[in-house]
Amino acid sequence: xxxxxYVTTPIYYVNDRPHIGHAxxxxxxxxxxxxxxxxxxxxxxxxGLDEHGLKIERRAKEEGxxxxxxxxxxxxxxxxxxxxxxxxxxxxIRTTSPQHRENVQALWKLMQDRGDVYLDDYEDWYCVGCExxxxxxxxxxxxxxxIHQKPVERIKERSYFxxxxxxxxxxxxHYEAHPDFVxxxxxxxEVKSFVKEGLRDLSISRTSFRWGVPVPDDPEHVVYxxxxxxxxxxxxxxxxxxxxxxxxYDEFWQASETIIHIVGKDxxxxxxxxxxxxxxxxxxxxxxxxWAHGWLTVNGEKMSKSLGNFLPPGPLVDAFGADxxxxxxxxEVGFGQDGDFSHRNLLNRxxxxxxxxxxxxxxxxxxxxxxxxxxxxxPNVDLDALDEIDQQLIEKAKSTSQRAGQHIEALxxxxxxxxxxxxxxxxxxxxxxxxxxxxxxxxxxxxxxxxCYTVLETLRWLSIMxxxxxxxxxxxxxxxxxxxxxxxTEQVDLWPNAWGGLRPGTQTQTATPLFxxxxxxxxxxxxxxxxxxxxxxDKKKAPAMTDSAPSQDDxxxxxxxxKVDLRxxxxxxxxxxxxxxxxxxxxVDAGEAEPRQILAGISEHYAPEDLIGRRVVIVANLKPRKLxxxxxxxxxxxxxxDNGLSVLGVDRDVEPGSSAK
RNA sequence: GGCGAUGUAGCUCAGGUGGUUAGAGCGGGCGUUUCAUACGCGCUAGGUCGGUGGUUCGAGUCCACCCAUCGCCA
Numbered sequence: 001x002x003x004x005x006y007v008t009t010p011i012y013y014v015n016d017r018p019h020i021g022h023a024x025x026x027x028x029x030x031x032x033x034x035x036x037x038x039x040x041x042x043x044x045x046x047x048g049l050d051e052h053g054l055k056i057e058r059r060a061k062e063e064g065x066x067x068x069x070x071x072x073x074x075x076x077x078x079x080x081x082x083x084x085x086x087x088x089x090x091x092x093i094r095t096t097s098p099q100h101r102e103n104v105q106a107l108w109k110l111m112q113d114r115g116d117v118y119l120d121d122y123e124d125w126y127c128v129g130c131e132x133x134x135x136x137x138x139x140x141x142x143x144x145x146x147i148h149q150k151p152v153e154r155i156k157e158r159s160y161f162x163x164x165x166x167x168x169x170x171x172x173x174h175y176e177a178h179p180d181f182v183x184x185x186x187x188x189x190e191v192k193s194f195v196k197e198g199l200r201d202l203s204i205s206r207t208s209f210r211w212g213v214p215v216p217d218d219p220e221h222v223v224y225x226x227x228x229x230x231x232x233x234x235x236x237x238x239x240x241x242x243x244x245x246x247x248x249y250d251e252f253w254q255a256s257e258t259i260i261h262i263v264g265k266d267x268x269x270x271x272x273x274x275x276x277x278x279x280x281x282x283x284x285x286x287x288x289x290x291w292a293h294g295w296l297t298v299n300g301e302k303m304s305k306s307l308g309n310f311l312p313p314g315p316l317v318d319a320f321g322a323d324x325x326x327x328x329x330x331x332e333v334g335f336g337q338d339g340d341f342s343h344r345n346l347l348n349r350x351x352x353x354x355x356x357x358x359x360x361x362x363x364x365x366x367x368x369x370x371x372x373x374x375x376x377x378x379p380n381v382d383l384d385a386l387d388e389i390d391q392q393l394i395e396k397a398k399s400t401s402q403r404a405g406q407h408i409e410a411l412x413x414x415x416x417x418x419x420x421x422x423x424x425x426x427x428x429x430x431x432x433x434x435x436x437x438x439x440x441x442x443x444x445x446x447x448x449x450x451x452c453y454t455v456l457e458t459l460r461w462l463s464i465m466x467x468x469x470x471x472x473x474x475x476x477x478x479x480x481x482x483x484x485x486x487x488x489t490e491q492v493d494l495w496p497n498a499w500g501g502l503r504p505g506t507q508t509q510t511a512t513p514l515f516x517x518x519x520x521x522x523x524x525x526x527x528x529x530x531x532x533x534x535x536x537x538d539k540k541k542a543p544a545m546t547d548s549a550p551s552q553d554d555x556x557x558x559x560x561x562x563k564v565d566l567r568x569x570x571x572x573x574x575x576x577x578x579x580x581x582x583x584x585x586x587x588v589d590a591g592e593a594e595p596r597q598i599l600a601g602i603s604e605h606y607a608p609e610d611l612i613g614r615r616v617v618i619v620a621n622l623k624p625r626k627l628x629x630x631x632x633x634x635x636x637x638x639x640x641x642d643n644g645l646s647v648l649g650v651d652r653d654v655e656p657g658s659s660a661k
Numbered sequence: 662g663g664c665g666a667u668g669u670a671g672c673u674c675a676g677g678u679g680g681u682u683a684g685a686g687c688g689g690g691c692g693u694u695u696c697a698u699a700c701g702c703g704c705u706a707g708g709u710c711g712g713u714g715g716u717u718c719g720a721g722u723c724c725a726c727c728c729a730u731c732g733c734c735a
Contacts, residue, residue, distance in 0.1 A: 135735070164735095186666060190733045193664055200735065269735080334674085338731090345673090345687095352687070356700055364697035372696085418675095418686080428701055437696040513698050 002491070005036035006252040006259045009047040010267060011093060011232050014074040015055055018081040019303065020329075020341055021264070023313040024296055027326050028335060028413065029262050030087040034468035035408045036258075037488035039495055044252040046236050047082065048093030049075055053225045054128050057211035067211045071096060081313055086322045086471055093236035095213075095228055102242075103235030104213040104228050110240065110282035112216075116163040122203050123156035133203065160205040160221060167277040168199045174276060174286065182272045183291045183411070184336035187265065191272045202274065230275045233261065233287070240284065259287035260411075268292045291411055294338035299532070311341065319526050323470035324350055324515070330413035330469050343532045347523050350515065357424045358462065359515035364431065365455045366480050367510040369448075373440040378456060378482050379449035380504035389434065390454045394499050396426045397461050401496045404465050413469070420465055427458045453502065456481050461496040473514055480514075482506030533583075533601065565620040566637070566660035567591070568650055574608035584608055586636065590620055591657015599632035605645040617648045617660050 009025045012018070026047055033045035051071040060070035075094060082089060093100060111117050124133040127145035134145060134152055145152050175181055175192055182188035205221035206212070212222035231239070237253050238246020253259065263271050271290045279286050298309045316325050328346045331353070333339025370376060386394075400423040407416035431451075439448040459481050467474040467486050475485040482503060488494060518526065527534065572595060573587035584606065586598045598618060619635040637648040 133735090186732080189665055194734065196664095197734075202735085265732085269733090273735095332673090340673095348687070351698095355698060360698055360700050362697095364700080367698095368696050421686090431696075432694080432702045435694090435696085440696085515698080517698050517700080519699090 002251075003041045004251050004256040004258070005033065005041045005043040006237075006256045007033050007036075007043070007045050008233050008259075008261050010261075010263050011048040011050040011095065011229055012078060013050045013053075013055075014071050014078075015059060017074075017310075018078050018312060020298070020311045020313055020316070021296055021303065022078075023081065023085055023325075024329050025262055025264065025293065026082055026087045026089075027085060027329050028293065028411070030085075030089070031326070031330060031413060031468045032260065032262075032408065032411060033090075034088070034471065034488070035405075037490075038464065038467060038486070038493075039405075040489065040491050040493040041257075042251065042490050044090045044237070044248065045088065046091040046093060046233065047087070047089045048091070048232055048236065049078060049095065050225070050229045050232075051075070051094055051096045052212040052222075052228055054206075054209040054211070057209050058128070060211075068096060084317045084322060085313060085326065091236045093232045095232055097235075099238070099241070100232060100235040101213045103239035104223055104231045105216045106239065106241040107227070107231050107234075107278065107282050107284075108216055108223060110284070111162065111278065114281045114283070116166065116281045117204070118161050118163070119158065120161050121156070122159040122161075123154070125152040126155040126208075127152045155208055157207045159203045159207070160215060160218075161201045162204045162227075162278070162281070164199045164202040164274070164277055167280060168195060170280055171195050171199075171273060171277060174280075178288075180289055181276075181286075182268070183289060187268055187272075187292045187336075191268065194269065195273060199273070199277075226270050226274060227278065230270060230278065233259075234284065240282070254285060256288075258289075260289045260291055261287055262291050262293065262411075265292040265294060291336070293335050294333065296333070296339055296341045298340075299342050299344075300340055315530055319530055320346065320350065321472075323473040324354065327354065327417070327469055331417045332414070334414050335411050343527055343530065344534065347518060347526070351517055353421060353424075354515040355513075355517040357421060357428070358466075359513050361424060361428050361431070361455070362459055362477060362480060363513050365436075365452060365459070366508050367513075369436045369440065370452050370456070370508055371510055373436075373448060374452060376508050376510070378502050378504050378506045378508065379453050381450050381453045383500050386450055386454070389430065390450060393426060393430045393454055393458060396423055397458055397499070398497070401461060401465060405495055408468065417469065420462065423458065423462065427455060430458075431455060456508075457499060457502050460502055464494060464496050476511070476514060480509045480511060482508045566617055567620045568615055568654045568656060568658045568660060569596070569618045569620075569634075570656045571611045571614050571616060574611040576603055576608060584611070586611070588616070588618065588634075588636075589656045590618060590634070591655060596633040598634045598636055600636040600638070600647075602636070602638060602645055602647065606647070611647075614647070615650050615654060615656070617650070 007029045009022075009029045012022050016022075029045055029047065033043045036043040049071070056071060057067055060067040063070055065073070071094070079092065095101075108117070122133075124135065125143065126133050127150070129145060129150060133155075143152055144150060172192065172195055175188060175195075179185075179188070182191050202224075204224040204227050205215050205218075206224060207221055210222060212225065213228050215221035215223055234240070234249070234253055238249035239253075240249075242249065261271050261275075268290065272292075275290075276286045297303065298311050301309055303309055303311060313325065320328075324346075328341075328349060331349060332341075332345060370378075400419050403419045404416040407413070407419065434447075434451045436448055436451045439445075439451065459477060460483060463474045463477045463481070463483065464486060471486075478485060483506075486494065567590050569588040569590040571586050571588050573585075575585050576583075583599050583601055584603045586600055587595050588598055589595050596618075617637045619637065638645050639648060
């Protein structure tokens with residue numbers, strides 16, 4: 001009973017550089033595949049790159065490179081990113097590989113043999129960014145693509161079509177028979193309602209560019225990028241082009257028990273509708289599940305090039321370590337929901353859960369109690385003679401193991417970690433109530449050994465349950481409790497279920513703490529290094545830089561406006577805040593008994609001495625807030641555009657403290 | 662506009678088939694321990710469960726309408 005397990009990430013478009021959105025998908029796939037391996041299942045984890053398309057062809061030209069040269073260059077950062085993140089993929093598919101191209105053509109022929117491919121004329125608006133046609137009513141005013149906000153092009157071409165319309169009912173039947181085919185459930189509803197509207201035949205070839213897979217027997221045409229891209233999941237294993245000589249294809253596709261495509265919600269349609277339709281037509285089995293996860297914002301803002309908050313994973317790995325970042329990804333947001341990547345939350349979870357929770361649990365028992373009182377050896381205890389409180393912790397471990405496993409199988413990583421941390425917490429409580437340090441003083445060695453053993457064994461269980469998420473840290477933990485690194489083996493289920501796997505007598509190791517705490521100054525310096533300024537207030541939304549004309553929905557009531565106490569103030573002192581790029585510390589006279597201290601993020605645009613004596617407009621009733629350790633009692637208004645930032649003032653010397661309305 | 666979802670403590674969220682004082686984590690407050698990474702543990706949030714009206718002996722949990730937010734609509 002081998003139960004092969006196959007998981008894929010999307011193939012990322014090489015036009016981008018890797019960012020945390022990519023990293024999030026890839027880590028999730030790595031975690032489930034590591035889990036499957038721990039359970040003794042043969043597993044295959046595929047990621048890769050989408051390297052074809054008009055956009056690539058054009059970018060390469062702009063860079064003065066041949067397309068292949070361009071994609072080769074762009075591929076390297078992805079490989080590096082996954083290595084840095086500990087994502088142990090088995091396959092890395094590139095759509096420019098011969099094996100892939102052969103399989104795309106094989107798929108084409110299979111669909112053609114089925115009679116699902118025909119030639120016809122096609123004319124419509126085309127967005128290069130999307131690589132897809134747009135209907136008239138989708139477009140924004142001025143014929144702009146609704147996604148890219150760029151002009152679309154009118155393209156008329158002869159094109160091959162796929163009889164997608166024939167698959168409306170078969171797809172609906174499939175969703176009905178496999179209600180788990182699309183996850184989360186809400187997404188399945190979207191897919192179903194889309195299909196129920198009736199499917200139109202799909203244009204599956206282009207003649208407008210060359211950079212792609214040629215259509216068999218008609219090289220004027222290039223295969224539609226999505227047909228090309230989707231086939232990666234099969235071609236990477238050998239696919240029908242190598243039928244009979246592709247053991248991976250036999251095992252992980254044709255005979256696989258589980259095939260999960262992890263995708264972003266934006267590409268769900270292609271995976272949940274087109275892809276299964278193509279496969280049905282070609283007579284190839286379907287994947288078992290398409291899992292659409294949500295999007296990550298960055299510190300509350302949508303990640304985009306124009307906002308300059310495009311977050312690559314590399315610097316985060318350098319700052320926190322791969323396992324910590326992986327943990328954060330899996331812990332912070334429910335898989336399937338949108339979430340936020342916030343440096344602040346990462347630090348809070350790190351200190352609160354990893355350092356204080358798990359790290360400290362290990363440290364207090366291994367580096368202190370066991371080391372000082374048991375000579376650093378795993379004690380040998382009679383497991384049948386334990387106290388009730390020990391049994392309770394053991395029961396907790398067992399229920400945790402079961403629940404965490406179920407949650408990971410459902411890709412509910414956050415719930416798995418949530419229940420695992422309940423066990424961490426129970427173990428800390430257990431140490432508190434058994435008070436092993438007192439047992440040591442009382443020379444109650446038998447009881448002391450029982451308590452230590454129970455905690456050490458709990459740590460051993462944790463080292464397995466957390467392994468899929470934090471493989472490196474778990475092996476470090478195992479080393480400290482005298483266990484060898486975890487080596488998943490096919491047909492051997494390593495998931496913890498039997499108590500007592502420690503090796504009595506083994507020497508424990510006390511290295512550095514697993515997760516050393518960040519104190520306040522370390523937090524500041526990490527954030528500084530990563531270029532993160534803590535927000536001056538709780539409002540996450542920064543004003544948009546452009547196109548910020550208020551729309552109908554953005555009106556506020558007059559009363560809302562009057563809540564803001566705007567006043568004129570004179571700047572008396574100004575100096576740079578040490579260690580901050582952006583902040584200036586201002587002392588202003590706002591017509592009050594005491595001058596105010598205000599921190600303003602304008603250092604990159606104003607020299608301190610130029611500001612002294614200027615009248616500015618401040619928000620006087622903003623809740624005071626600490627920035628870089630200094631309290632800011634208000635906010636200076638400034639306007640910004642592409643050329644920088646300009647502080648708002650008044651055009652005569654109005655009395656300080658005058659209110660602005 | 663059509664279809665679907667969501668709206669629960671300061672924040673992030675749990676709350677099958679309706680039933681005693683509505684929960685967790687984080688943050689805040691108070692206390693306590695000293696084995697530990699100034700860490701752990703205990704206590705503490707008086708929240709009109711978006712609003713209104715209904716069904717019911719009884720609704721966060723069912724129904725209707727309304728409001729807000731979000732997703733999908735080739």
